[in-house]
Amino acid sequence: MGIRRAYESTYILNAALEDGEIAAIVKRVNDFITERGGSFLEINEWGRRRLAYPIAKKYNGYYVYMAFEADADVLPQLERFFTLEEQVMRHLSLQLDLKLRDFRKVRAEAQAARAAQLAEEEKNSPSN
DSSP: OOOEEEEEEEEEEETTSOHHHHHHHHHHHHHHHHHTTOEEEEEEEEEEEEEEEEETTEEEEEEEEEEEEEETTHHHHHHHHHHHOTTEEEEEEEEOOHHHHHHHHHHHHHHHHHHHHHHHHHHHSOOO
16 A cells, blocks of 8 residues: 555546447546545536647547545556547646645635525515
């Protein structure tokens, strides 16, 4: 068992795939991490988006962002997995600073509290 670290990774899949095929690849990536003792902090599927520049003559991609904790030796294996998976057009993985993760958590809680406050004010305000 190695040193446990927090990482974030974003990868772009070929958007021409069917939804079932995309879901299968995302599940394979998630299973790859969990089988090696990793745990997810956050997974966001951003969906199909236009690429900033064409990649292999493709103009759209399916974006997936994930933040996870895993042993240090898992990241090179994940990078290799992304490289070998033909439908992954681009990927980027970074070590996630714990201070940044804590800041994001506090910011998300503050945004949720503000949204709840605005909803309460809207509910209590008299209709004009």
